[in-house]
Amino acid sequence: MFRLPKRGLVDHGAPLSFSFDGRRLTGLAGDTLASALLANGVHLTGRSFKYHRPRGILGAWADEPNALVTVIRGGGRSTPNLPATQVELFENLVAFSQNREPSLERDRWSINDRLGRFLPAGFYYKTFMWPKSFWSRVYEPRIRAVAGLGVAPEQADPDRYEHRYAHCEVLVVGAGPAGLSAALTAAESGCRVVVCDDRPLPGGSLLSAASATIDGLGAREWADTAVARLSSMTNVTLLPRTTAFGYYPHNLLGLCERLGDHLPGEPAGPRERLWSVRAARVILATGALERPLVFPDNDRPGIMLADAARQYLQLHGVAVGRRVVIVTAHDAGYRSAHELHAAGIQVVLADTRPAAIARSTPFRVIPDARIEGTRGTLRVSAITISHTGRSERIDCDAVLMCGGFTPSIHLASQSRGTMAWDAEVQAYVPAGSAEAECSIGAAAGRLELADALADGCRAGRDAAAAAGFAARRIGTPRASVDHSVGQGGIIGALPHGRDPAKVKAFVDWQNDVTARDIMLATREGFRSIEHVKRYTTTGMATDQGKLSNLNSLAITAAQTGRPVEAVGFTTFRPPYTPVTFGALAGAARRDLFDPVRQTPIHDWAVAQGAVFEDVGLWKRARYFPRASEDMQAAVNRECLAVRGSAGLFDASTLGKIEIVGADAATFLNRLYVNAWDRLAIGRCRYGVLLREDGFILDDGVIGRLAADRFHATTTTGGAARVLATMEDYLQTEWPDLDVWLTSVTEQWSVIAVQGPHAREILTPLVQGLDISADAFPHMSIGEGTICGAALRLMRVSFTGELGFEVNVPSSHGHAVWEAIWRIGQPLGMTAYGTEAMHVLRAEKGYIIVGQETDGTVTADDAGLAWAIGKTKRDFVGKRSLARxxxxxxxxxxxxxxxxxxxxxxxxxxxxxxxxxxxxxxxxxxxxxxxxxxxxxxxxxxxxxxxxxxxxxxxxxxxxxxxxxxxxxxxxxxxxxxxxxx
Incomplete structure (x- = not known):
């Protein structure tokens, strides 16, 4: 119906059948769901969030706020809230519109549109306050039933997701002209380059640049050549269908690669892959988004962005209408008009600028145009334009908007970069970064093709040189275009002759925010743009304000009498576009969501009938009941046995950290309250670790194995926290220290032998170490062998009894436990669990961090003032203790x-x-x-x-x-x- 033959990058010989809201339609291989719907003359794709007004496709990719659909796939897969513009068509795709009841054409909640005067910005803050108890029981359920997005699936997600980590010298985000130019230049130097682009085909704007040439090649052909060159290089990783969704400290970027959503049926491999990429240099070639215009009734289906309509024409061979009116405040509107006219589409161009630039055009141009409104119910049918002192109604089936271009600065902002107002572009552009990063091309406000290519070459050379590679001198590609992007642009609401209080001129399509909503917010005292954003919900939808932010800023500025640059801009938070929970979770699902960690003695405890408890991620034996014993009876028996004879306890879950280096003692001195420099080799000391506020963070026994080697233990739940704390101080506060930290929690099984007969039981087994009372006193550590396994023995006790902790490689843990158990049986040895351990240590007044501490307990509060080094000049938390x-x-x-x-x-x-x-x-x-x-x-x-x-x-x-x-x-x-x- 609206498909143009032999145009675009779609395969006209490969039809695909799909359904939308139960209606069977046909598209082509290479289509998106949006382009296929438009090819079938379908513009109505949804209902708006609050007013339930008819809404249609507005954009062409990630900037789409309206056409959100639910896609149903095989195996019960249901994915809501997908922009139809980003859903790649495949055979038998099934999609449904959202937020309508019972159908798109007849939505009962469209009554909200007529009640719009009673539903202004922030009405819910004023309306649903009383009675207080009604919010959760009455108001919220009904509001959620009427407003909102798609329905979350109830079935478990059957797909697989992967996580991958990568390092590179240069990461290029965006494979348009600037990105490809930068990637080629950097890659030729030999450095590792990763290039990601969120579209199926790299090339960006080059793919729709029908009238441009680069180095004598057509723009598409040059892009294909560049991509082929990059694909052939072993130092380049090219990631299509991959969105850079977040910029994190130290040049770490999160990328989400879509692997299976464009394929029919159940994916054979993972559906998505989440990349964590650490780059020496980052080049952001994220492009720019066309800005919509704010005028009365600018949201009817069939009203779109002009550049989106041009992309549908050049990429998919789709005419968005046959009689099109283009409303523009920027020269780029003429480019779109020329290309649509050349395709046989009737075009009228309305230029809102006082005098349209004199040029020869094969279509009608209306200068100094004011848009008074549009007509149509389920699709736009006419537009009313005032010019030369009269009002004219023009019948049409599509209205295209061009308000200029907004550089995509989301990632640059997330990198803690600074932004500056560019009066020529009428937008914010990156001005500096806290990271090793730069923005190039349209993302930096340089919109012309030649400028983008030159920008990319420069950035690629600089990035390679900064990473230590000698960049090859590659000539800057030479570009020629028939129609340049040009100049102009407008932000804020267009002037019109109607009462602003009675019209709906939309700024944010997804959240139904109008210009009058923003005006109301400023009248009610909201001057900060962040407050205006939250009060009106502008820019808070899934499109993250890609289309609405600048117009919102301009309206706020006009209402408060300030220049736009004085208003500032809102915070861009990751993700840039929505990321599935599955991609974020990766393999951490079901059993792997909360992995079960078992010690080497676990199976033995199971065979003995142990009852287990979860301690952090670990399964620990809580008690060992015999016959009909309940827990209390079993614990009583275990406690009596430990103090009367001997007890055997699995302490393998304790955190264990190896601290090695010439400055190991100095490092411990600075961290722990105790003194460590004079601790003799072969001796242990109980250590207390504080937070900077002086409160207890963790505790444990630390043994000195050599002048430059310590074995430190932590609580079971605190192992990761303590290691992270140590690494933090070592890397950020004391990087000059010669210290290495290694977690060895999993490498050592720990078997606690406690009770009066403990030495008698261990003596026949221990080789190469004298464990007599005189040779191996309390708080000693030594190395030898036991049952042929390497032994690290500590004479410590958490029961107050004679005690030893036998550390052996985990692979020998079970065998050594069995050997100790066999020798201990004639002496009445009993296995005991965590519950008996708690009782025994409480009898001795020994604390457990997290039980006797609650984040507000100091060492002195816990009775541990004796542990604080009396002559220590400093340690973490010391200053706080002086308060x-x-x-x-x-x-x-x-x-x-x-x-x-x-x-x-x-x-x-x-x-x-x-x-x-x-x-x-x-x-x-x-x-x-x-x-x-x-x-x-x-x-x-x-x-x-x-x-x-x-x-x-x-x-x-x-x-x-x-x-x-x-x-x-x-x-x-x-x-x-x-x-x-």
Missing amino acids: PAMKAPDRKQLVGLRTLDPAKLLEEGAQIVGPDGGPSLGHVTSSYYSANLGRSIALALVRGGRALEGHRLRVAMPGGGIEVDVTNPVLFDPKGKRLDG
């Missing part, structure tokens, strides 16, 4: 609690008050029944707790308070004699 509030006597301090009734068990988290009530003095942090003490025990954080030892307090509990006596937190073996057993 008066950190020394206040009424700080919460760690204490023990004894209930008057030994059988009463306190609830963890329960609040503690004075004997007669009053405000909370603290809370219970740990509470257990101790079989060794024959009573309940508890640890707590209490204001001025150490001064309250011997006093009686009350713990608030359901059913009434429980009286407790405040005690020292060490409730068992207070003198620690059993450690030296």
Whole structure:
């Protein structure tokens, strides 16, 4: 119907059948869903967000705000909110329009359009406030049913997604004329180059530049030659269908590559691939987007961007209409008019500028035009134009807009780059960057083809040289065009003779924001453009303000009496275009979403009937019930066995970090509160790590294996956090230190042997290390072998008993555990789990970070002031500890609690008050029944707790308070004699 024969890059010999809203239609290979719909004369593709006005295709690619569809694929795949302009057509594609009921042609909620005067910007802030309880129960469900986008699929996504990391010297974003020129120049130097472009075919504007030549070749032919050259180079990675969606610190860019959405059926491989690319230099050749015009009733189906209509003609051989009116404020409108006229389309051009540039045109030109409005219901049918003192109605089936071009600065802004107002382009352009990055071509406001090619060559040479490569001298391609982009442009609302309060002149098509909405926001006191954006929702839709931002800025500036550059611009946040949750998640789905980590002893514990708990990502044995034992009975038995004979505990989940280098001791000194330079080789020390605010971050035992080597342990949940903290300080604060950090958590199995018989059990197994009491005292570390495996033995205890931690390579963990278990059986050895471990350490007043600490606890609060190096000049958090509030006597301090009734068990988290009530003095942090003490025990954080030892307090509990006596937190073996057993 509107397909022009033998035009475009589509395959006219390869028809494709597809359906839209149940209607069978035919397109061609190479079409997008949008171009195929337009070829069939379908302009109506959706209903607007708030007013449910008929909406049609506006743009040609990622700037499309209206034509959002749901695509149904095989295997129950349903993907909502896809711009039809970016959906590549394939055989039997099934698509549905959104946000309409019951159909596009007859939408019952179009009544909202007539009620528009009652639905101004921010009406929901004023209307749905009372009664307060109605929001979640009444208002929100009904609003969501009427407004919104597509329906989220209910079935699980069956597709696969990949993540990939890459490094390169030069990353070029955009494969238009500037990007291809830059990539060719940089690649010829020999450096690694990655080129990404979000379209199926690289070439950008060259693919639709019908009248341009480069070095004697047609623009398309030159682009094909450039792409073929890049594809043949081993140092170049060319990524079509790949969107650079985010710019992150240190030249890290997120790219989303679409691998399967353009193919029919179920994808054989991954559907999408998420790239994390770190580049030495980044070149942004992201182009520019044509700016729409703001005039009354500018949103009817059939009203489009002029350059989009030109692209549909040149790329897909589609005429967007037969009788077209082009409204322009920029010379580029003439280029579109000439090309459409040459294709046999009737064109009238209305130039809003006071006097149209004198030129010979084969079509009618109306200068000094004012647009009074349009007509039509489900498609535009006429436009009314005022000129030369009279009003003229022109019948048409399409209206095309050209307000100039806006450089695509999203990624440059995300790089923390600075922007400057360019009065000639009438837009912001990049002016500087905090990263090793530059914007070129149209993205920098240089719109002409020759300028873009020259810009690319220069940027490619500079990037290669900055990366240390000698760039080859490649001549700048010479371009010739019949119709240049030209000059001009306008921002803000076009003047018209109608009452502004009674017309709908749209600025943001997707969120139904009009010029009068922005005027209302300024009248209500919103002067910051960020506030105007949020109050009106301009630029907050899936198109991220690509079309609306500049016009919104201009209207705000005019209403507040400021120049546009004084208003500033809104923040561009990633992603540049929407990214699927599947791509972001990658393989982290289902079981891999929260990976289960198991120690080498896990299977043994399963065979023993252990009950497990999740600790971070790890599965840890909580207790080992026998026969009909419940948890309390099993824990009681395990605790008695550890103190009476011996216990075996799997501590493999502890974080373990190797700290190596000539400055390793200096590094630890600066981080931990303890002193490390004088720690003898073969000795261990309990270390406390603070945050910069002085509060406890983590703790663990650190052993010195050599003058330049330490083995540090962390809590199970804190392993990654501590390593990241160490790396952060090493790389940003003390990069001069000779220190290397290696996580060895998975490399070592840790088997804790605790209890009076611990040494007796280990002695027959340990070779090459004397573990007698005199040779290997408490807090020692040494290396030897056990059962033929390398051994790193630490004499430490988290139970208060004689204890050893046997570190062996993880591949030997199970075998060594079995060997220890066999020798320990005649001596009454018992395996114990995390629950018994908690009870045993609480009996000794040992803290657990995250249980006895809550982010506001200092070392002194936790009773660990003894660990702080008395002569240390500095460590992380030291300055914060000097603040008066950190020394206040009424700080919460760690204490023990004894209930008057030994059988009463306190609830963890329960609040503690004075004997007669009053405000909370603290809370219970740990509470257990101790079989060794024959009573309940508890640890707590209490204001001025150490001064309250011997006093009686009350713990608030359901059913009434429980009286407790405040005690020292060490409730068992207070003198620690059993450690030296």
